[in-house]
Amino acid sequence: MELVAQSRKQFAGRTWTVAQWLRYWLTTRRSIRPATLHIYARHVEKDLVPTIGHLRPAEVTGRHLTAMFAESAISPDTGRPRTASTMQRLGATLRAAYNAAIRDGPVSDNPARRVEMPQPRRPHAVVWTDGRVESWQTDGVRPPVAVWTVAQTAAFLEYVQDDPLYALRWLVALRGLGRAEAAGLRWQDLDLDRRQLTVVNSAPWSATKSSKGRPSPSAERARTAGSVHQR
CATH class of the missing domain: 1.10.443.10 (Intergrase catalytic core)
Structure with a gap:
């Protein structure tokens, strides 16, 4: 709450770092779902603050963000590559924070809008036909997204x-x-x-x-x- 008490004039004087602004911004998000706020907070503390938190908001460039996204492509929790969808959500968090900074402070540009992000590929849903079921039972390989037929759903509910x-x-x-x-x-x-x-x-x-x-x-x-x- 200490950050909330600080005047916006201080931010206008460009004395806040990105870390300070992001944490202040989180305290102002009162109209969003708690689950969304939880995601924002994780992005802030796990990805944004460790990489660009020391900079001033007006100092951040596309080069800084490209490096940040490259570093964040590996999950700090699991050490595994993140999906394109996860990276898109991280970018959305940063864009939202910068949009708020444009409204409330001297920042006039949102560098997060210019960073190219990997586009998630949504798998095409297929139906569990008899042929696909037989193939899955034979080799164990299943489609990324497959849906039941009406008969299969009815059989499951009866079971x-x-x-x-x-x-x-x-x-x-x-x-x-x-x-x-x-x-x-x-x-x-x-x-x-x-x-x-x-x-x-x-x-x-x-x-x-x-x-x-x-x-x-x-x-x-x-x-x-x-x-x-x-x-």
Whole structure:
């Protein structure tokens, strides 16, 4: 909170370092999801502060950022190469921080906008046809993204119908809940009488999706499944 108490005039006088600005900027992010703030904070402390934190915001150039992204291409936690998507998120954090600096201080340029980032390649989703299933069972190689057919989904739900988490599996399969959203569900988020559940929390950080949450209407089957599971 010490940084918050310092006047913006100090920043305007160019006495703050990038590290000071980034940490101050984090304290002003009150309208974003806690999960997003957690990601911002990790980027700041793990990647940005160790590499460019000693510089003044107006001193940072594209060359500094190119070197920073090259160093950050290896995860400091695992020592493994990061994916293009992860690097894109790191770049988005830095761009957001600089956009705020442009609004609040003497910085008039956002050098993060000019740095070329690797573009993530989204794998094309395919259907688990009989041929793909046979190939997977033979050589163990599976497509990066593959989805079940209606018949396969029905067979899975029939197979797990006695599982204690059957209701949850049914909702994920047929109502489109993400894994983090499903893991964050609580009984108070489920209205059996109205046949409706509201997605409010998201694991692993119990992040609120919005002030109102996301309503997810469910069918009579979900009401029945939920009733059985609650008993």
